[in-house]
Amino acid sequence: MLQQKIPATVITGFLGAGKTTIIRNMLTNAGGKKIALIINEFGDLGVDGDVLKGCGAENCTEDDIIELTNGCICCTVADDFIPTMQKLLERDVKPDHIVIETSGLALPQPLVAAFNWPDIRTRVTVDGVVTVVDSAAVAAGRFADDHDKVDALREADGSLDHESPIEELFEDQLTCADLIVLNKTDLLDEAGIAAVRAEVAERIHRKPTLIEAKNGDVSALVLLGLGASTEDDIDNRKSHHELEHEALHESGEAHEHHHDHDEFESFVMKLGPIADPAGFVDRLKGVIGTHDILRLKGFIDVPGKPMRLVIQAVGSRIDTYFDRPWAAGETRETRLVVIGLHEWDFGAVVEAVEKAA
Ligand SMILES: Nc1nc2c(ncn2[C@@H]2O[C@H](COP(=O)(O)OP(=O)(O)OP(=O)(O)O)[C@@H](O)[C@H]2O)c(=O)[nH]1
The missing domain is CATH 3.40.50.300 (P-loop containing nucleotide triphosphate hydrolases)
Incomplete structure (x- = not known):
């Protein structure tokens, strides 16, 4: 068959x-x-x-x-x-x-x-x-x-x-x-x-x-x-x-270029707890604009909250929502992935996001 x-x-x-x-x-x-x-x-x-x-x-x-x-x-x-x-x-x-x-x-x-x-x-x-x-x-x-x-x-x-x-x-x-x-x-x-x-x-x-x-x-x-x-x-x-x-x-010309995402860069940041997520979001909007961050997403540890806060930024539009409780044995931490164009000043972006937190 x-x-x-x-x-x-x-x-x-x-x-x-x-x-x-x-x-x-x-x-x-x-x-x-x-x-x-x-x-x-x-x-x-x-x-x-x-x-x-x-x-x-x-x-x-x-x-x-x-x-x-x-x-x-x-x-x-x-x-x-x-x-x-x-x-x-x-x-x-x-x-x-x-x-x-x-x-x-x-x-x-x-x-x-x-x-x-x-x-x-x-x-x-x-x-x-x-x-x-x-x-x-x-x-x-x-x-x-x-x-x-x-x-x-x-x-x-x-x-x-x-x-x-x-x-x-x-x-x-x-x-x-x-x-x-x-x-x-x-x-x-x-x-x-x-x-x-x-x-x-x-x-x-x-x-x-x-x-x-x-x-x-x-x-x-x-x-x-x-x-x-x-x-x-x-x-x-x-x-x-x-x-x-x-x-x-x-x-018959030589062909050097290959598609390998060299034009883009991403890194993961781990931060401590963020007690004031609304303030963080406000400050982050400025950072995203200044440093041309294309995408930022991850999870925030809000002290005193049993749930994990998801953060989603696309350009300067930022959404946050609690998705699920932190699991037993899971490390509570703020983890963000940040994506931008290759010509980034990496150190400056990290510093600015840390400061916003
Ligand atoms: N206002 C609005 N927001 C939306 C809509 N669809 C998705 N979003 C928001 O846009 C953000 C990104 O959505 P995702 O579904 O994660 O996008 P994605 O294409 O999977 O993102 P990557 O996998 O990172 O490329 C989230 O904050 C969503 O809530 C929509 O139709 N309207």
Whole structure:
């Protein structure tokens, strides 16, 4: 009998777009489907996996949540992703659906290509690539480069063949999509949303379905079951890097650049208890603006509180909420992962965050 392939959905999108929030919502209405999650993060702290484990969904237990923490999934496909999939597929009880959350800095293309590996291709298919967009960040121009500035830099440095790493990554993630979720529309008015729709459409040559969402509220019926078999269509979804590589190959020029996230940096900070989290959040907003922190997330130890406080900052927008009690035997501590661009003054950022605490 022909074995039915297990569908796998890839959820991608830039740092803080709302991927984990969408997955959390989806788990609550997946209609009894047994879901396995593969979660990949930039930065060593494993916040997303921890947040998802904390939601206690019956159709996706802690055992069904697998964290890949050795760097971005697009660069560790052979060493990390493929062996993980193989192990998952050898389980006695197979999942009905696999959901993969890429890191916010990952290119989805190499991941989708991995589904053409002989051992994987016969057993799994990409049900669809869902690209989550932070509509408020798009409207604020975070993915639109200052092209005059880039041209000037290029003139000064001939080896610079790239647009801004953020803009390029944004386009690569859109290019690979079967479904684009314009998330965080609660933060925009109608004209703002229309402008984001137009900007997104302008940046891609294909026409994937576009839907709007607030607070990552997208039904599992919409997310799962796209039936796209994306692995068969990778030639239509090439990343900037793949296209440049091909162009240089054809022209016979040497090709030095490879996608390795060199443009971004992350570090984990451990701090003592924070007695005044509201004050910390206020001061942190200033620090994020001054030092151009792209993303900050983690857990805060608030003295006297039995619960752990989650902190999520995307640009200068900061959310906090208590998610679960500190477990018996668990060390209560404040742990934050901080992500920014490579040209950071690392010492100054650490000092400023410490001072804000
Ligand atoms: N206002 C608003 N906030 C949202 C929405 N969706 C998510 N958020 C918030 O945005 C922050 C980041 O959400 P996540 O779901 O962690 O984003 P992510 O894409 O998984 O982030 P990374 O994995 O770090 O790239 C959290 O504070 C969420 O509560 C939305 O639709 N509207």
